[in-house]
Every structure is written in structure tokens, then in C-alpha cells.
Amino acid sequence: MNTELPDWRKAPGEVGSSISSVDTPALIIDLDAFEFNLTSVHDRVQTTGARVRSHAKAHKSVDIAKRQIAAGAIGVCCQKASEAQVFVEAGIHDVMISNEIFGKSKADRVAKLARYAKISICVDAVEQIDQIAAAAQSNQTSIAVLVELDVGQGRCGVKTPEEALRLARSVASYSPHLSLAGIQAYGGSAQHFRLAEQRRAAVTASIEKVKTTIALLQGDGLKVSTVAGGGTGTYELEASSGIYTEIQTGSYVLMDADYARNTLANDSPTLRHALFGLCTVISVSEKQAVLDGGLKAFATDSGHPTMVLPGWSVKSISDEHTVIVAEADVEPLQIGDKVRLIPGHCDPTVNLHNWLIAVRGQIIEETWPVSARGALF
Amino acid sequence: MNTELPDWRKAPGEVGSSISSVDTPALIIDLDAFEFNLTSVHDRVQTTGARVRSHAKAHKSVDIAKRQIAAGAIGVCCQKASEAQVFVEAGIHDVMISNEIFGKSKADRVAKLARYAKISICVDAVEQIDQIAAAAQSNQTSIAVLVELDVGQGRCGVKTPEEALRLARSVASYSPHLSLAGIQAYGGSAQHFRLAEQRRAAVTASIEKVKTTIALLQGDGLKVSTVAGGGTGTYELEASSGIYTEIQTGSYVLMDADYARNTLANDSPTLRHALFGLCTVISVSEKQAVLDGGLKAFATDSGHPTMVLPGWSVKSISDEHTVIVAEADVEPLQIGDKVRLIPGHCDPTVNLHNWLIAVRGQIIEETWPVSARGALF
Numbered sequence: 001m002n003t004e005l006p007d008w009r010k011a012p013g014e015v016g017s018s019i020s021s022v023d024t025p026a027l028i029i030d031l032d033a034f035e036f037n038l039t040s041v042h043d044r045v046q047t048t049g050a051r052v053r054s055h056a057k058a059h060k061s062v063d064i065a066k067r068q069i070a071a072g073a074i075g076v077c078c079q080k081a082s083e084a085q086v087f088v089e090a091g092i093h094d095v096m097i098s099n100e101i102f103g104k105s106k107a108d109r110v111a112k113l114a115r116y117a118k119i120s121i122c123v124d125a126v127e128q129i130d131q132i133a134a135a136a137q138s139n140q141t142s143i144a145v146l147v148e149l150d151v152g153q154g155r156c157g158v159k160t161p162e163e164a165l166r167l168a169r170s171v172a173s174y175s176p177h178l179s180l181a182g183i184q185a186y187g188g189s190a191q192h193f194r195l196a197e198q199r200r201a202a203v204t205a206s207i208e209k210v211k212t213t214i215a216l217l218q219g220d221g222l223k224v225s226t227v228a229g230g231g232t233g234t235y236e237l238e239a240s241s242g243i244y245t246e247i248q249t250g251s252y253v254l255m256d257a258d259y260a261r262n263t264l265a266n267d268s269p270t271l272r273h274a275l276f277g278l279c280t281v282i283s284v285s286e287k288q289a290v291l292d293g294g295l296k297a298f299a300t301d302s303g304h305p306t307m308v309l310p311g312w313s314v315k316s317i318s319d320e321h322t323v324i325v326a327e328a329d330v331e332p333l334q335i336g337d338k339v340r341l342i343p344g345h346c347d348p349t350v351n352l353h354n355w356l357i358a359v360r361g362q363i364i365e366e367t368w369p370v371s372a373r374g375a376l377f
Numbered sequence: 378m379n380t381e382l383p384d385w386r387k388a389p390g391e392v393g394s395s396i397s398s399v400d401t402p403a404l405i406i407d408l409d410a411f412e413f414n415l416t417s418v419h420d421r422v423q424t425t426g427a428r429v430r431s432h433a434k435a436h437k438s439v440d441i442a443k444r445q446i447a448a449g450a451i452g453v454c455c456q457k458a459s460e461a462q463v464f465v466e467a468g469i470h471d472v473m474i475s476n477e478i479f480g481k482s483k484a485d486r487v488a489k490l491a492r493y494a495k496i497s498i499c500v501d502a503v504e505q506i507d508q509i510a511a512a513a514q515s516n517q518t519s520i521a522v523l524v525e526l527d528v529g530q531g532r533c534g535v536k537t538p539e540e541a542l543r544l545a546r547s548v549a550s551y552s553p554h555l556s557l558a559g560i561q562a563y564g565g566s567a568q569h570f571r572l573a574e575q576r577r578a579a580v581t582a583s584i585e586k587v588k589t590t591i592a593l594l595q596g597d598g599l600k601v602s603t604v605a606g607g608g609t610g611t612y613e614l615e616a617s618s619g620i621y622t623e624i625q626t627g628s629y630v631l632m633d634a635d636y637a638r639n640t641l642a643n644d645s646p647t648l649r650h651a652l653f654g655l656c657t658v659i660s661v662s663e664k665q666a667v668l669d670g671g672l673k674a675f676a677t678d679s680g681h682p683t684m685v686l687p688g689w690s691v692k693s694i695s696d697e698h699t700v701i702v703a704e705a706d707v708e709p710l711q712i713g714d715k716v717r718l719i720p721g722h723c724d725p726t727v728n729l730h731n732w733l734i735a736v737r738g739q740i741i742e743e744t745w746p747v748s749a750r751g752a753l754f
Binding site: 079081082085112116155156159282284293301377 | 468486661670
């Protein structure tokens, strides 16, 4: 039925309008903070000689990826074949799938993408290698492969340098359809260790394991040109290691409440919150207000979103509502008031929205689709 | 760039194919279980004389809503103006927004929808009433209004019968653009009280508060034709109360791990798990396997998804991965194996996906778009 109603799939704000006109709940990007974060991290990494390969899983936005590349990133990381497709189709020329995938349709998608861009992917088993090689062969393309080394996350990745060698040989055996690029060594859990010295100890251990692995592969005549890893919690450590060549920071441009809980080393730049949820107060009662965004607007795996407005805190969150409460002596909120919240975890929060509203001060400067939202495959 | 690659936005499975061909991570609906749940709950409610108004926020699917109406539901509930638009545009003739909204564009959307379907909405403040009345007036439409009464959730809703009376009078003053339909009295937290007697006590208290409110409104000459509320945890109690006229069950057709933790009264039908996440094993190590779906495939606000395969349990979940571990003596999983998980909470999990794959046994019978995914406004 054509109802002639405004299309709700359109951006919830108009370029040039005030932030107060944004339909809620929506995600706001503060461009000043975003640009500060972008420049700060890229400068830090690039002065070491390492390169940034921004992780696009954090934002799923072609507009953000293009800004990251304009600021010196060599390309992007993705986690899924379909996610990679979004960025290749948008003209990004160098896309790494920093993850294992398995499935014929996925391998075929990756192999076909290699017709249009430089594609690399991670492996931790021969089954993946065999499948990707077959797809590359049948599509007559070539894919760069990184052997993933588990450096403490306990998730994917081979556990020992010897296993890495075995897989690296297997990759090399599929030349020219596969080429060995090097090693993926991402310490995911280390990103969120709260103390700078804990993060430093974890990365120091990772570097040792990577060095041993490189020596073993090189001793076998295999070339390791790329060592990839690092994230928003540890990027300076990998970048300055002299070992890591590509740094996979993702959250850094947006930031979230969880990363803000990390204590930084003295000389590290404090990244700014650039991502906010904007909600409207829809109901009030004594010392309490109810917002029009809940679990479908904020991911809560890393805790509740936090209120920006002083004196207010989040009491509870349900599918469509966040209940906030005021300290004593705080001015009550009124129905219709708009408030900002800092998401607990940026990646799965962005994935809940179709749009990012990029603002400069109080004015909407751009509206960015979350291009790869739902690209789960 | 046109890459001629398969469109990842299409359904991850083809009608008539085997479930084993589904691209993962994906959501599967077991149609036998779904139909059992649909029939069981509708039969229970309809024999009491109350009517089911299925909550579409749980599934956001036009295909499911149509099946619910075919099975006797008088219409659907939605939580948002844009969500209501999806169902009205799909031809559903009776849509209740069982929530407060605030914002001129939202009120205007609701008022315009009333040209095409019977639209009702909840209020708990004069600000909402004034705004909706203005929108209905300027669009020359009429909207039915329920005054929401807080029956223990502590979220939206007026706290006292006296406040309800004040708002009911305000609604009546805007005739013919607003009409007083009755009272919304949904006990959200009571749905998840684990013991049947806890839920019964909560609903008994709600019924008393509703009765007092009805008496007050009727004493003032106001007509209360609709009393709406109830959910998957308590639907039999409201339905058999003689007071509630519309039952707003949502999760019942899908079910989830959280609702399965409720202890049921002896004569209540045990609803079956109809919603599953299907994932592929992408990496294995000793007694552990890594799945290709994480926080972007499963909402975790009500706990981790749970494994269906005996001997396996979820150890951790991150953005794109779920790590599962085996008990001693359990056969290891292989890369490429597909496994099912029961989501912790169905509503926000469905909201993460673009498609529901409806299967009968091992064969894909239909593919249903999550039509209102992202309809946050």
C-alpha cells in the first residue's frame, strides 16, 4: 500500500539543520572529536613507520572508511565476506578480512572480490586454505593470506609457531592463487585491560611470539612482509614494536564508554567521545525520565550507555526504553527534552542503526548510511 | 562499482533447499514449533473471550503478523510510529502503538496512518495528548487513545487512578480527533518473574489497580471499552481476568532462552523454541570451537545464547564470534559444521537480522524479511 507517508528509512536529520531537529533515537557523530581522534591515532602510528589499516567493522560506514584512507590508512579491515563486498563496491582498493571464514559461497565471494581490489584474508586451518584456494583457482584470481596466530585471545588463530609454519607452507603451495602475506596477531582481550602496564605486558608477550614465528617461517624460506594487529587499546605498542607493519584500530574514531575506562600511558593522547546516542524524553515521573531508545538503539554487552548530562544516570534499559534517574537537587527533565548518551560499545551499537548523523557543533554537516549494516555473511 | 557479485542483502537461503545450504549466521524459524505456539496461545486466550493483539515488536515481520491475524489476532501492537507504518503499509488494518511517543514528526506520522488503518496509541502525560490531538486535527483524522497505567514496571504510565482520570478527561476533550479507548496496563517485569505464583501475585495486583481506575473513569461518565496488557509470561492470567480485553503477547511464537527459564503453572502449555540462530564452525582447537556469529547476530541482554547440541556450551561471545566448549568425552566439532543456538532474548536478536528463514524439518519453506528492522522512530 502506498501511504504517501515520509519514508522512515531516510536519514533522521537533514544536512544544514540543527541537531535539535533530529528524529530519535539516532546516532550522532561529533565531527570535531572524530577528526581529532583520526589525526591523533594516524599521526602516532605513521611516525613509527607502521601503517594504519582501519577496522571497518567498528563503523560499517563507507564515508568513514574514505576519511580514514584520506588520512593515510592503507585500506580497511572487515570481518565478513559480505562486509568486504560493501567496501570494495564503494571503491576501497585494499580490503583485508581479518577473520577466518568457511563456506563455499563465502569463499567464492572473496575470490570474486579479488577481481576488483587487493583482498587479503586470515586462516588458522588447512580446511579454510583449501577452500579459498579452490575458489581463487576457479575464479582465476589471487588472494593474499595471513596466518592468524593466537596471541592470548584464546579464540581463533594457531596456538604455536610450528602450526603457523605448517599453514604458511600450505598457503605457499597454492601459488599463484594464494600468496603468503604474513601473520595476523591481534590481541583482542588485551585492548580492554584497564591498566597501561597490563596492556604493555600483553603486547610484549605477543611480540615475542610473533618474532619466534617469523624466524621459523623465514628459516624455511618463507617471506613475512606483513604483521597485522593492534587495536584502540594498544595501537602505540604494536606500532612502535618494529615488528607489526599494519595497525587495525577500529573504535578509535568513535570511542565508547568501555574504551574510556582504560587508564592511558602518560604520553598517550586521550581520545574523545565522538559517538553519541541522541534520545528524546517521552515520559517523566519524580526524579526519573524515560527515553525513546533502548536495546534496539544501544548494545549493552559492555554495560549500559552513560548519560552526558550531569546528575543523571541510567537505571535500566529494555527493548525500546532507557530509564534514567536524577540525583537530588538536579533540575527535572521535561517531556520532549533531548539528551545524549555514550554507548557502552561502539561496534554493535552502530550495527543497530541505519544512519550516522555527522554534526559540527549544533549543525548537521553530513548524513552517513551504515552501509554494511546487516552484512553478517 | 557494479561487481556482479551476488547481492548479500538477499535472503541467506532459498525456498525448497535444505537448511544445510543456509548462509550463516542466520535466524531459523521452526514452523512446526511456531504453529504450535501460535495455536496454543491463541486458543487459550480466545476461549476466555479476550482477544489476542500480537506484539509485532518481537518479530518485526509482516509475514508473521499476517499469520497471527489469520489465527485470530485482532491486529498488532507496535512500539514506534515508523514500525506502525510498516504494518499499515503491509495492509494490517488495526495497529496499536502500545507506547508513548513524543515529537512533531512522529505525531504527524501517527495521525497520517489513521487515514489507512485503525490506529490507537498510549499516553501518560498531557504533553503527548496535546501533540497527538494537534496532529490528528491538522490531518483531519481520528486516533484512539489508551491511558497507560503503571502496574509495577516503574517505567511509563501514570502512577495513580486519579492521574488516569485527569488524562482520560483530556483525551475526551479532543473529540472527535481523539477518542478514549481505555487503559493500557502492561506488567513488563512480571513477565520474567520465574515462579508462576510470583507472576500470579503481580497480575492480581495489576487487576485490582485497573479495576479501581475503571470505576473512577466510569463514575466520571467515561467509557472504558479496552483494557490491554499481558505478555508471554502472564497471558493466561490477564485473559481469564474478565477485565483485560486485549492480550499483547509477542515472544510466544518465537520463544527464547529467557522465557524458557520461567516455571509454568501445571496446566499451562509449554511453548516450544521456534527461533534459532544457525552458525558455522570456522575454527577449532582442543575442546573448543568458534562460530561465525557473535554480538551482531545475538542480543545478550538476557544472557548468552544457549547451544542445542548436547555437551556443548557457550564460553564467550564477541562482536563476530561465539566460542563454545565441550564437556569431556564429547565428539569434537569440525570446521564447516553447522550448529543451532537458542537466543537469550528474541526481540533484540531478530532486530539484528534482515531475514528469517522459515523451515519445516530440514527444508526451507519460506523466507521472511524482518520488515521493520531499523524502524526506531
